[in-house]
Amino acid sequence: MSPNAIEVVGLSKSYGKVVALEDVSLEVRKGELVSLLGPNGAGKTTLVRHLYCELRPEKGFVRVLGVDPCNREVRLRMGVTPQEAQPYGDLTVFDNVYYAARVRGVPRDKAREMALETIRRLGLWEHRNRYVMDLSGGQRRRTLVAMAVVHSPEVLVLDEPTTGLDPMGRREFWDVLRQLKGEGRAILLTTHYMEEAEALSDRVYFINRKVLAEGTPAELRKRFAFYYEVIDLEEGKVYKVREDEVKEFVAKLRGKFEVRAPSLEEVYLEVMKGA
Amino acid sequence: MLRELTSLIEMSFRQMKAYLAVNLFFAIVFPVAMIFGFSYIVRGPAVYYFVSGVIVLQVSLSNILSVPQNIGWDRENGRLSLIISMGVPLWAYAIAITLPNNLYAMGSGLLVLGVAVAMGYLSVSPGGLAMLVLALLVSSIQGSMVGLLMAARIRNWRLLQQVSQIAGFGFSFFAPVYFPLSVVPRYLLPLAMLEPTTYAAQSIRLSLLGDPASFVWDLGTVVYGAVMAALASNWGLKA
Numbered sequence: 267m268s269p270n271a272i273e274v275v276g277l278s279k280s281y282g283k284v285v286a287l288e289d290v291s292l293e294v295r296k297g298e299l300v301s302l303l304g305p306n307g308a309g310k311t312t313l314v315r316h317l318y319c320e321l322r323p324e325k326g327f328v329r330v331l332g333v334d335p336c337n338r339e340v341r342l343r344m345g346v347t348p349q350e351a352q353p354y355g356d357l358t359v360f361d362n363v364y365y366a367a368r369v370r371g372v373p374r375d376k377a378r379e380m381a382l383e384t385i386r387r388l389g390l391w392e393h394r395n396r397y398v399m400d401l402s403g404g405q406r407r408r409t410l411v412a413m414a415v416v417h418s419p420e421v422l423v424l425d426e427p428t429t430g431l432d433p434m435g436r437r438e439f440w441d442v443l444r445q446l447k448g449e450g451r452a453i454l455l456t457t458h459y460m461e462e463a464e465a466l467s468d469r470v471y472f473i474n475r476k477v478l479a480e481g482t483p484a485e486l487r488k489r490f491a492f493y494y495e496v497i498d499l500e501e502g503k504v505y506k507v508r509e510d511e512v513k514e515f516v517a518k519l520r521g522k523f524e525v526r527a528p529s530l531e532e533v534y535l536e537v538m539k540g541a
Numbered sequence: 542m543l544r545e546l547t548s549l550i551e552m553s554f555r556q557m558k559a560y561l562a563v564n565l566f567f568a569i570v571f572p573v574a575m576i577f578g579f580s581y582i583v584r585g586p587a588v589y590y591f592v593s594g595v596i597v598l599q600v601s602l603s604n605i606l607s608v609p610q611n612i613g614w615d616r617e618n619g620r621l622s623l624i625i626s627m628g629v630p631l632w633a634y635a636i637a638i639t640l641p642n643n644l645y646a647m648g649s650g651l652l653v654l655g656v657a658v659a660m661g662y663l664s665v666s667p668g669g670l671a672m673l674v675l676a677l678l679v680s681s682i683q684g685s686m687v688g689l690l691m692a693a694r695i696r697n698w699r700l701l702q703q704v705s706q707i708a709g710f711g712f713s714f715f716a717p718v719y720f721p722l723s724v725v726p727r728y729l730l731p732l733a734m735l736e737p738t739t740y741a742a743q744s745i746r747l748s749l750l751g752d753p754a755s756f757v758w759d760l761g762t763v764v765y766g767a768v769m770a771a772l773a774s775n776w777g778l779k780a
Contacts, residue, residue: 318626341628348626351619356559357552365555368548369629397559413623423626 271296271421271452272317276326279312286312288476289326296420299443299453301463303534304473310456311349313473314425317454318346330421342370345414349425349456353409355399359390362398366413377416384416388442404435411442422446422453428462440466460531470530472537479537483530490533497524545629549637557641568649572599576656592657593746594719596650597738600680603646604639605737606709608688611638612778613701616692621778631778639685646681647674654749665749672748672755679759680741683766687737690773718742740765 272294279287287309294300302310315321316328319336333340353362363384367377385394388408393401398409407427414422424443428436436459443466447453457463463470464483472479472486479486494512496505500521507515516523528536557564575595583591612635615621624634654673657663665673691708695701712718716736717725722743725733733739744758 315622318622320622320625338628338630341626344626346623346626348619348622351623354552354556354620355618356556361552361555365548365552366627369545369552369624369627371545373544399559 269295270329271298271331272423272454273329273332274313274316274326275328277313277316277323277328278325279309279316279321280324285475290473290477291326292471292477292480294421294452294454296452297447297450298468299447299455299466301467301470302454302456302473303458303460303463303470305538308474310473311425314346314349314423314454314456317423318344318348320348342417343419344421344423345417345419346423347410347414347425347427349429351410353398353406353413356397358395358397359385359401359405359409359412360394362409363412363416367416370417372417380416380418381412384412387445388412388415389438402435404431404438407431407435407439408442411439415446420451422451424453424455426456426458428457428459436462460529460534464530472534474538486533487527487530490536491527492536493528495526495528497526499523542630542633546633546636549629549633550640553637553641557645564645567602568599568645569652572596572649572653573656576653576660576662580657580660580662588657588663589746589749590719590721592653592663593742593749594713595653596677596745597680597718597742598713599649599653600646600677600684600741601713601738602709603642603649604681604684605687605691605712606705607642608639608685609691609695609701609705611642612689612692613695613698613705616696617698635689635778639682639689642688643678643681643685646684647677650677650745663749666751669748669751672751672753673745676741676744676748676755676759676762679762679766680744683737683741683762683769686766686769686773689778690769690776693773693776693778696779712736712738716742737762737765737769 270293274290274292277287277290290309290313302313304310312321316323317330317335318341328335330340331343335341357365360381364377364381367380368374372380385391388411390405390408390412393405398406401409411427428439431439440462443453443455455466467483469480469482470486471477481489491509493506493508496507496512496515498505498519505515512525516525572595576592579591621631624631654665658665688705691701691705695704716738717733718738722733722739740758740762744755744762747755747758
């Protein structure tokens with residue numbers, strides 16, 4: 267049996283003359299959290315839409331838990347938060363989560379039990395009887411995630427779930443993701459936030475219509491770390507120094523200094539610049 | 542799939558609860574007020590045109606206007622994507638959106654009739670009442686299909702809002718709904734026959750009169766609705 271929860275092979279997609287994806291291959295293993303990073307228009311959402319069968323591949327194929335995601339049975343084993351999707355504002359938090367289980371075929375009593383449990387786990391208990399339209403942005407996001415996980419899916423696909431959240435809300439959301447990952451689910455996350463990818467991901471894909479780089483955050487930083495930042499704390503100056511010149515450079519400094527490898531964000535910018 | 546479908550329908554009814562005041566206003570207060578208000582100036586044979594017209598307006602607003610607006614709003618908020626991702630076929634979603642609107646329109650239509658009869662404004666035979674229920678059913682479904690077609694064809698939310706509002710009201714007042722089809726000039730007849738409410742209005746008015754000719758118009762309503770459904774299915778609802 268394949269260890270891959272998600273497998274994308276040679277996926278291509280165009281909108282008229284605009285190429286959205288070109289021969290993209292990636293995989294997410296069971297129990298792994300993988301982030302997709304790329305600029306706006308890089309094809310991240312197009313790729314994600316293939317994973318739950320909103321789009322069909324022009325070339326290549328997609329498998330989720332070894333099956334074509336257009337198979338309804340496999341979508342019942344997935345949880346998805348599509349980009350910019352909102353829960354139903356005219357339903358309460360409980361109803362949103364409860365019906366998310368019901369429409370997936372969960373029996374009434376079981377759905378009720380699972381909805382209450384999920385609401386409690388995601389910190390929405392006090393708000394369970396409030397209409398979603400009366401909640402904050404962060405609470406709506408949590409409700410959406412609760413709708414995606416209420417039926418205990420094996421695979422989670424989250425398309426920019428933290429966009430628009432304040433730093434506090436984002437950190438709280440990270441805790442939720444860590445908890446879900448800890449439960450052994452495979453998670454694919456698309457995000458614009460490098461620190462988010464770095465803090466949460468086992469592996470990262472940089473994409474811009476095609477896959478530009480792939481690896482763990484540490485591997486990518488190592489692979490693309492052509493220079494170090496040396497901060498002279500006495501003078502308050504920052505120098506970019508080539509890897510092979512670092513020792514010689516710091517030897518000349520008087521007083522305290524700091525040497526820092528490029529962050530994932532700097533690596534990302536470097537890779538995108540070269541693409 | 543039946544369980545999923547019934548859950549979706551149940552969910553749609555729950556959503557109505559959030560806007561209970563406006564739903565009750567348009568289902569009860571608005572049509573009743575129209576009947577009360579106009580009953581002093583609309584008299585004689587025109588009464589049947591007027592009462593059937595109010596019923597058609599309810600059918601049109603509940604279906605031709607509301608169905609595309611509900612779908613468009615859900616699409617605008619990414620909920621069609623959400624529905625697909627949950628493994629729910631969009632046809633099931635379409636039924637869940639249209640059915641409550643159909644029932645709402647039928648209930649409201651029967652209420653209008655009940656008020657008109659209670660006021661002694663008109664009388665309807667039991668056979669006529671049965672014909673009316675059938676006419677209301679096919680007209681509501683036809684209206685929903687027109688709404689579905691609009692939602693399938695027009696993906697721009699702003700445009701869909703405008704078109705559905707114009708259609709919802711336009712088909713109620715710029716079609717032979719409150720006046721006889723026979724007074725429509727010959728050169729405008731083809732246009733009138735393209736309007737869904739032309740069929741619904743004749744069918745509902747004739748059923749109030751207990752005239753079996755309403756069945757012919759029912760058939761026309763069904764054919765019209767089927768063409769709309771086929772076109773909507775051809776284009777398909779997309780997220």
